[in-house]
Amino acid sequence: MTNTKPPFWRDDRFWRIAGQLIAVVLALAIVAILWINLNRNLQQLGIQFGFGFLKQQASFDIGETPIAYQPTDSYSRALWVGLINSLRVAVLGIIFTTIIGVMAGIGRLSDNWLVRNIMLVYVEVFRNTPLLLQLLFWYFAVFLSFPKIDNQISLWGFLSFSQNGIATPWFNLSPEFAALLLGLTFYTGAFIAEIVRGGISSVPKGQWEAARSLGFNPSIIMRLIILPQALRVIIPPLTSQYLNLTKNSSLAIAIGYPDIYFVASTTFNQTGRSVEVMLILTLTYLTLSLTISLIMNLFNRRVQIRER
Template identity: 40%
Template sequence: MPPHDNRPKRSFSWSTENGRGLIYQIIAVAVLALLGWYLFSNTARNLDAMQVKSGFAFLSQPAGFDIGETLFSYVSSDSYLRAFLVGVGNTLRVALAGIVLSTVLGTLVGIGRLSRNFLLRKLCDAYVETLRNIPLLIQLLATYLIITELLPSAHDAFHPLPHAYLSKSGLQLPVPVWSAGWAWALAGVPAGLLCAWLLRRAARRRQARTGQAPRSGLPAALCIVGLPVAGWLAGGAPSEFDVPEATVFSISGGVSLTPEFLALLTGLTLYTASYIAEIVRAGILAVSAGQLEASSALGLSRAQTLRLVVLPQAMRVIVPPLTSQYLNLTKNSSLAVTVGYPDIVSVANTAINQNGQALECISIIMLVYLSISLLIAAFMNWYNSHVALVER
């Protein structure tokens, strides 16, 4: 006999509560649609009356301006669409790098605020309380000033690492000369991650079935490292690097990280890490003292307790507010225009000055940030569903 479905059936009957709720929702959607149509048509009429061009046909026209920093080839004769894609690439570049670096730094500082070492704890406290209370815009301008004014010129550049140069011109680093071997190595990265995920999944299934937890950490690590190395070897093990060289007036060769990119990335990382540190500290403190006492009774060291007991439970508290910080960092990257970094906002501003189609360019900015934010939120929600405590 099939189970009885107790869920209320939806109908358009005004005599039922569900029916009235459904009708109210339809009316609300219709009103919003009419309002949107009115605003769109009224804007179009006003633009026509002022003889202002509208529409997105301009995206296929030549942009007519240069972009100082690009991830792929671009010249001024390319279309506006390609110029916007360059801006999107630059935005993603700084946002993703900032998310990774701020997460690592914020986690270390958050743990450091709970350290038994007095000096380390106070240094971490000072970092959080200082950077969290200074506006991000001021930090970006200060960082840009330090890089462009206080660092030495190219012929006296610092050498923080072998064949690396840090100066007013930015940071120059060695880069591999592109070949088939590096392409195979890059292809091995997602393959290794997929292999590691499958191994961990199989280990969890075996543990659920037999009660024994097979060791999957080392095989997973071998997959993550071994497959890219195997691809590199299969492609001929290329070892040629484009190494930067210092001349009298500049540094040539290698890959260059501009002062604008470094200032924006540094400011976003330091500022966001101060908030992430507090989130990590709050998550760790949310774990009950009984868990720490139990791990100590089992003979676990402080490092083992943190890695095996505290952090897995703290993640349930950390992930939701951490998602908000990732979204804030991505949106705060729009301040790139203050240091001259050509992100999507900077490209759109230049396009507005060129063609005057402000409404369309602003709509593109909104769509780009909305899409990036939704993707980040979707990934973090998926991750949160895997670490959240499941109620039974």
């Protein structure tokens, strides 16, 4: 008897590869159609697609400039200033919201009735009210209600609050930056608190009992035994919250903080280059999100339990 090879169209491997190729071809075809339509519409409007406008003079001021910038600089320079402002908020927000979220999540499981219920109120209030409303509250109801700088409120001799923001001997935070940072931090921290609480609750109670039987105090049990095991459950949803915080920073435009979205909107209004500006914004947020995802995925691999 001779073994006859079945036709290739009956091979599952062929259809898996063919399906992927068809999907790629369809995606490229859709992109090509959209690109052709875009060029046709721009030609009808007398506009030529391109990024040459980035070299033109911006002619607008920016409230916060972490790098040197003048209105006589180019649009590309202005967008760099906005990007750095966005990165400042994202990096500090991720750090502070992690601290607050972890503390609140552990507090939700505290044996102390007062601590547990304070954390519960915090989580429910901040998680169930719109972020935009919280940003407006921090900006208008908190920072703009502080006294003027001549009558600023001082705490411990080195921390002062006024309508100009928060000032210390080492830095000065504008009211727009401080309101955005606090709003994003407390809002996202409420979600992270529930993620941490769920991750800790997923650790078997036998781990607690075994650690207590060995004489460890609660802080050491939490830090060295429980949290390392809970990380494999915490990190995946935690990554989503970091991504949400980064993207939600675009709401800075509501309180006048000059992030990348704010600067890009001004650039669009002055140049009329809607397509190019939207592409820049899309690629910017996509790059930030992919970078955060890559870092968190690498960290997630390190904390996963490896079976022998």
